[in-house]
Amino acid sequence: MKPKVFVTRPLPYAALERLEAACDLQTYPEDAPIPKERLAESCREIDGLLSVGARITEELIRQAPRLRAIATPSVGVDHIDVAACTARKIPIANTVGVVEETTADLAFALLLAAARRVLEADAFVRAGGWKHWKWNLMRGANAHHKTLGLIGFGRIGQAVARRGRGFGMRILYSARHHAPEAVEKELMAEFRSRDELLAESDFVSLHVPLTPETWRMIGARDLSRMKPTAFLINTARGAVVDEAALVEALQGGRIAGAGLDVFEREPAVSAELLQMPNVVLMPHVGSATDETRFEMAKVAADSLLDLLDGRRPPSVVNPEVFPGHRDTR
Numbered sequence: 001m002k003p004k005v006f007v008t009r010p011l012p013y014a015a016l017e018r019l020e021a022a023c024d025l026q027t028y029p030e031d032a033p034i035p036k037e038r039l040a041e042s043c044r045e046i047d048g049l050l051s052v053g054a055r056i057t058e059e060l061i062r063q064a065p066r067l068r069a070i071a072t073p074s075v076g077v078d079h080i081d082v083a084a085c086t087a088r089k090i091p092i093a094n095t096v097g098v099v100e101e102t103t104a105d106l107a108f109a110l111l112l113a114a115a116r117r118v119l120e121a122d123a124f125v126r127a128g129g130w131k132h133w134k135w136n137l138m139r140g141a142n143a144h145h146k147t148l149g150l151i152g153f154g155r156i157g158q159a160v161a162r163r164g165r166g167f168g169m170r171i172l173y174s175a176r177h178h179a180p181e182a183v184e185k186e187l188m189a190e191f192r193s194r195d196e197l198l199a200e201s202d203f204v205s206l207h208v209p210l211t212p213e214t215w216r217m218i219g220a221r222d223l224s225r226m227k228p229t230a231f232l233i234n235t236a237r238g239a240v241v242d243e244a245a246l247v248e249a250l251q252g253g254r255i256a257g258a259g260l261d262v263f264e265r266e267p268a269v270s271a272e273l274l275q276m277p278n279v280v281l282m283p284h285v286g287s288a289t290d291e292t293r294f295e296m297a298k299v300a301a302d303s304l305l306d307l308l309d310g311r312r313p314p315s316v317v318n319p320e321v322f323p324g325h326r327d328t329r
């Protein structure tokens with residue numbers, strides 16, 4: 001009998017071809033969050049789950065006694081109770097290696113848009129405000145040759161650093177561990193404590209996963225350490241930043257502006273942010289390009305099939321569930 005698989009969003013058919021051929025596939029038909037009850041109902045008899053952003057809780061795992069493999073077309077897994085899956089020996093595949101460059105592009109787009117007031121200027125032209133050339137019109141800040149501080153220096157942080165190097169920027173980073181010497185050398189990246197990085201950077205870009213440790217890691221105290229001319233860029237997760245503290249820092253002119261793809265209570269965005277011309281807002285679309293979204297769906301679908309067939313996919317979040325696994329991290 002073919003394994004039963006549930007997919008929580010309608011993904012491109014071509015990306016699911018191999019999974020569809022090998023499994024009995026059911027798909028939630030709407031490109032919207034699946035209601036909790038509907039998800040539980042759909043998972044009751046499945047072997048595999050392809051979860052696109054749906055919250056996978058311990059309760060849901062309990063309600064799915066046959067579930068033995070999960071795949072998510074994302075790098076972040078903060079929507080999944082990884083510990084509960086691991087306790088049940090359910091492997092979770094994610095799409096490391098697929099989304100990083102695209103997300104780094106967006107981080108850099110936010111950086112440039114905030115520094116050069118791209119959206120403000122666009123709105124000004126569209127509103128008919130452009131009557132004549134002015135010396136002081138839409139003066140922004142240089143990005144080139146400035147200091148770029150990366151909090152989190154894994155795949156995306158390093159990809160942003162490469163873009164920064166192309167702009168002649170000085171690269172600082174902070175993380176719990178130093179990057180390999182070869183990486184530091186290639187990107188001319190210097191390690192700093194978080195406080196040092198905040199004080200020295202013209203652009204602070206966040207690239208840590210959301211964990212209990214990184215929850216609101218950027219709060220009022222951290223923002224007060226930044227230069228008043230500096231910008232905060234967040235393409236990581238909204239809850240890495242204390243959004244109320246960010247609003248206050250922006251209102252008080254304690255930092256110059258921000259570029260945000262993610263929010264603490266998304267899709268809700270603080271009303272104050274919506275009014276601020278020096279803040280660029282995006283609806284969590286870091287990986288949203290035609291090419292990358294297709295690749296994410298395909299890698300997630302193929303990874304789920306690998307797991308159901310007893311093969312190891314390219315990236316598994318909790319490899320300790322595999323028998324005989326030795327932790328080499």
Ligand code: NAP
Binds near residue numbers: 154155178208210211
């Ligand atoms: P990654 O390669 O795992 O890198 C994460 C970095 O964060 C590492 O440098 C890690 O270094 C650092 N880190 C982890 N915990 C930390 C802590 N407590 N304090 C300081 N640094 C810490 O991850 P990635 O692929 O770059 O992705 C980063 C995040 O971006 C993902 O987890 C996801 O949430 C987000 N993302 C967002 C979008 C979007 O659409 N906006 C798209 C893709 C990914 P140490 O272990 O040395 O600390």
